[in-house]
Amino acid sequence: MKMFLQKRNRQYKSIKYTFVQLFSFNLQLIVAMHKKGIIFIFLGLLFLCTSCFEIVEEVSFNKDGSGHITLTLNLSKSKTKLNSIMLLDSINDYHVPSEVEIKKQIAETLNRVKQIEGISNLKNTINFNDFIFTFSCDFADTDALNTVVSNFSGKKEAALIQQNKHFNFDKSKNTFTRNYHYDIAKEFKKTKMEDRKVFETASFTTIYRFETPIVSSENLMAKVAGSKKAIMLKVSAQDIIQNKNSIKNQIKLQP
Amino acid sequence: MKKILFIIAICISYISTAQNLESKIPDDAKAVVSINGDRLLELISASEFDNYSFAKMLFKEVGKKDSTAVIHSIKDFGFDINSKAYYFYKTTDSINYHTMLINITDRVKFERLISERDKERIEKIGDINILANNSSTTTWNDNMLIASMGDKKKNVDFHEERFKPQVEGEERSYYQIQKEIKEGWTKEHILSIYNLNSSASIVTNKSYLASKDAKAVSSAWINNYGELISGAMSSMYGMAGMKTLSGTGLKSSLYGFKSVVANLYFEEDGMRMSTEMEVSEDWKKIFKKIYKSKMNSNFFNYFNENKALAYMSFSMDMEAVFEEYPTMMANMYGGMLPESREEIQVGSELVSILLDEEAIGELLTGDMLFVLNDFGEKEVTYTSYDYDEDYKRKEVIKTKKDILPDFTLMIGSKKGKFLTKAALLGVKHKLAENKAGYFRVLAPKSEMPFELYTAVKNNILFFTTSEDNISKIVKGNYVNNVGEHQKLIKNNISTFYINGQQLFSKVPASELSRKERDYLQFAQQNFTEAYFKSSKMKGNKMHSEIKINTTTSKGNSLKLMLDFIEVLAQ
Numbered sequence: 001m002k003m004f005l006q007k008r009n010r011q012y013k014s015i016k017y018t019f020v021q022l023f024s025f026n027l028q029l030i031v032a033m034h035k036k037g038i039i040f041i042f043l044g045l046l047f048l049c050t051s052c053f054e055i056v057e058e059v060s061f062n063k064d065g066s067g068h069i070t071l072t073l074n075l076s077k078s079k080t081k082l083n084s085i086m087l088l089d090s091i092n093d094y095h096v097p098s099e100v101e102i103k104k105q106i107a108e109t110l111n112r113v114k115q116i117e118g119i120s121n122l123k124n125t126i127n128f129n130d131f132i133f134t135f136s137c138d139f140a141d142t143d144a145l146n147t148v149v150s151n152f153s154g155k156k157e158a159a160l161i162q163q164n165k166h167f168n169f170d171k172s173k174n175t176f177t178r179n180y181h182y183d184i185a186k187e188f189k190k191t192k193m194e195d196r197k198v199f200e201t202a203s204f205t206t207i208y209r210f211e212t213p214i215v216s217s218e219n220l221m222a223k224v225a226g227s228k229k230a231i232m233l234k235v236s237a238q239d240i241i242q243n244k245n246s247i248k249n250q251i252k253l254q255p
Numbered sequence: 256m257k258k259i260l261f262i263i264a265i266c267i268s269y270i271s272t273a274q275n276l277e278s279k280i281p282d283d284a285k286a287v288v289s290i291n292g293d294r295l296l297e298l299i300s301a302s303e304f305d306n307y308s309f310a311k312m313l314f315k316e317v318g319k320k321d322s323t324a325v326i327h328s329i330k331d332f333g334f335d336i337n338s339k340a341y342y343f344y345k346t347t348d349s350i351n352y353h354t355m356l357i358n359i360t361d362r363v364k365f366e367r368l369i370s371e372r373d374k375e376r377i378e379k380i381g382d383i384n385i386l387a388n389n390s391s392t393t394t395w396n397d398n399m400l401i402a403s404m405g406d407k408k409k410n411v412d413f414h415e416e417r418f419k420p421q422v423e424g425e426e427r428s429y430y431q432i433q434k435e436i437k438e439g440w441t442k443e444h445i446l447s448i449y450n451l452n453s454s455a456s457i458v459t460n461k462s463y464l465a466s467k468d469a470k471a472v473s474s475a476w477i478n479n480y481g482e483l484i485s486g487a488m489s490s491m492y493g494m495a496g497m498k499t500l501s502g503t504g505l506k507s508s509l510y511g512f513k514s515v516v517a518n519l520y521f522e523e524d525g526m527r528m529s530t531e532m533e534v535s536e537d538w539k540k541i542f543k544k545i546y547k548s549k550m551n552s553n554f555f556n557y558f559n560e561n562k563a564l565a566y567m568s569f570s571m572d573m574e575a576v577f578e579e580y581p582t583m584m585a586n587m588y589g590g591m592l593p594e595s596r597e598e599i600q601v602g603s604e605l606v607s608i609l610l611d612e613e614a615i616g617e618l619l620t621g622d623m624l625f626v627l628n629d630f631g632e633k634e635v636t637y638t639s640y641d642y643d644e645d646y647k648r649k650e651v652i653k654t655k656k657d658i659l660p661d662f663t664l665m666i667g668s669k670k671g672k673f674l675t676k677a678a679l680l681g682v683k684h685k686l687a688e689n690k691a692g693y694f695r696v697l698a699p700k701s702e703m704p705f706e707l708y709t710a711v712k713n714n715i716l717f718f719t720t721s722e723d724n725i726s727k728i729v730k731g732n733y734v735n736n737v738g739e740h741q742k743l744i745k746n747n748i749s750t751f752y753i754n755g756q757q758l759f760s761k762v763p764a765s766e767l768s769r770k771e772r773d774y775l776q777f778a779q780q781n782f783t784e785a786y787f788k789s790s791k792m793k794g795n796k797m798h799s800e801i802k803i804n805t806t807t808s809k810g811n812s813l814k815l816m817l818d819f820i821e822v823l824a825q
Contacts, residue, residue, distance in 0.1 A: 074639070
């Protein structure tokens with residue numbers, strides 16, 4: 001029994017880190033905020049089947065570096081499987097949370113985010129018909145976003161997040177940098193083969209909007225809108241895992 | 256090392272056959288499991304077993320330890336693989352013993368498995384060698400090995416007062432004393448086995464003797480299922496748990512079952528496990544009434560074996576269930592909560608007064624048949640996003656194909672008119688749509704991703720995902736093909752059947768990993784069908800059987816199972 005629990009904990013741990021590292025801030029915000037809660041609540045669902053899911057990170061920046069972020073986790077394409085799985089208590093050693101448990105964990109997480117200085121106007125939606133979950137808030141500066149991330153990580157991780165700022169808006173240089181410090185490919189190798197199916201068709205989309213036009217972008221896969229004030233980058237989870245691409249980017253804005 | 260020896264002993268027991276170790280099992284054993292090596296060696300030779308990679312891994316693992324043994328064969332363990340091996344379970348008020356008995360042919364070979372460090376710890380009493388630690392005690396002489404694990408009951412803490420005085424003035428803790436006492440008990444238990452006279456052994460127990468079957472590769476016998484479960488609960492929860500169960504002496508009939516016998520067979524065309532449970536007198540009368548009915552023959556008019564990947568049936572007399580309800584409640588909870596016996600009796604009889612058993616029995620007769628017809632691709636919708644030129648997103652509904660089950664559920668009911676009225680009420684409240692003679696259930700796609708149709712015909716309430724099926728059922732032109740299944744369903748209280756070949760062929764290989772595809776391929780090629788059946792009571796015995804039918808390609812089903820383990824282990 002003890003061995004089983006240890007194995008299970010290891011599974012959760014391994015899954016947790018892969019997922020967190022794969023989706024960086026989004027899942028740290030949506031998922032990793034509560035270590036034992038939301039992480040495996042969603043992962044418990046996601047890792048059970050060849051899923052299709054997408055994560056969308058939309059951030060609108062003001063000139064002073066403040067802004068508004070909306071994160072969306074869309075599992076709608078897997079809803080048939082999720083509806084079936086939700087009828088079970090557990091599957092493949094993963095606990096299947098009830099709607100009530102998910103709602104409770106989300107509420108607890110949001111309560112913790114509310115306490116963070118520089119975070120306001122917190123909103124969220126939960127749609128169990130289509131399995132779409134959104135989270136949005138205003139932030140005073142990107143440090144507030146990074147604090148949210150580090151606040152919900154372990155001490156070691158928090159220090160690394162502070163070092164490698166996941167979000168950085170440098171007003172003096174008119175640049176915005178999206179970063180993360182994880183070696184996703186390495187972490188991915190630690191997961192079980194059958195769990196990797198979850199990422200086969202998953203995707204991650206980032207959309208950033210600015211008040212001033214974009215001059216350049218380091219990530220060649222990112223596309224700048226005709227207005228020059230928005231940039232979109234859609235990356236498949238497979239590309240991130242295989243180190244073919246990532247959501248890292250540095251965007252230079254007009255002064 | 257002791258743990259390894261214990262594991263080896265268990266493994267070895269799977270290819271051992273019989274000598275007279277049976278007479279060393281005490282007559283108060285609560286459960287006995289035997290492994291019939293004679294039969295196993297008829298099915299697979301030792302050299303064939305040695306060639307499996309998982310066997311080689313086991314041998315290598317044992318050789319890797321700090322023993323001097325070099326293992327190439329199952330014979331190198333020194334056990335008599337031509338003798339019968341046993342496990343038995345015995346319990347006292349403080350400790351449960353799990354004991355293995357295996358014959359030894361070559362003591363020297365066996366002793367090579369023991370590390371030099373452990374060899375120094377061997378204690379000798381006469382010709383008996385004893386190697387003990389806190390989890391198990393292994394003993395052996397030239398003829399046999401007896402290994403036992405003592406599992407302290409929770410309620411042994413009640414003896415704290417007994418142990419505490421011994422601790423006073425000593426450096427040892429109460430727990431160390433307790434551990435030593437447990438080791439002492441286990442040792443005493445094992446030594447008593449060496450000296451056991453056959454007149455005090457299990458061979459004097461008629462119930463045990465009647466349970467033996469020479470054709471079985473393994474047999475299990477439980478003296479009293481109720482007592483065994485109560486004992487397990489006592490081990491887990493201590494005296495507090497036991498108190499609720501012990502009051503009236505009803506614990507032996509708490510679950511309605513007394514002795515239980517299970518036999519495992521590996522035959523040419525399949526593997527089979529049969530179980531026979533002896534029902535207590537109280538429950539026998541109840542079970543006889545509840546399970547007296549046979550499934551309504553009308554059900555078979557809507558069963559087509561060519562469209563059944565799997566099915567599950569159940570048949571009981573629902574009217575009798577509700578009539579017997581007060582007695583069942585009193586038997587079950589009256590025993591568990593003796594101080595509330597009167598309240599339980601009055602409460603359950605009140606429920607009985609309020610219920611019209613006959614009417615319920617007509618609404619739901621107690622017959623049920625669920626058939627998994629197919630897995631088919633269905634178009635389903637999902638929400639995604641499109642983005643305009645400024646990357647403002649817009650929600651869009653897209654479609655994709657998902658694999659969903661097609662099934663038919665049949666429930667016996669003599670209240671067809673009432674159910675039709677209820678369905679029409681559903682139509683009024685937009686929960687159902689009235690089609691020609693049947694109804695389509697209206698539910699959000701998110702709650703029910705498939706179409707569901709319902710109708711009542713010939714005293715059967717149908718639910719099915721196939722409009723074609725329901726249409727044919729109500730028009731009376733459904734083509735049935737019941738094959739051998741009618742006998743299986745009709746002669747049993749409950750059945751669960753899987754057509755392996757058809758079911759496996761429906762599993763989408765694209766959804767599986769390479770390893771899973773290998774397992775599937777093996778299963779598809781070798782496991783043809785499987786069923787569970789629980790038959791009606793004969794005398795005071797209930798019989799059930801699980802069988803997995805296999806191809807005969809490997810000669811027998813044991814070889815096939817070991818081949819499957821080989822595939823899984825790769």
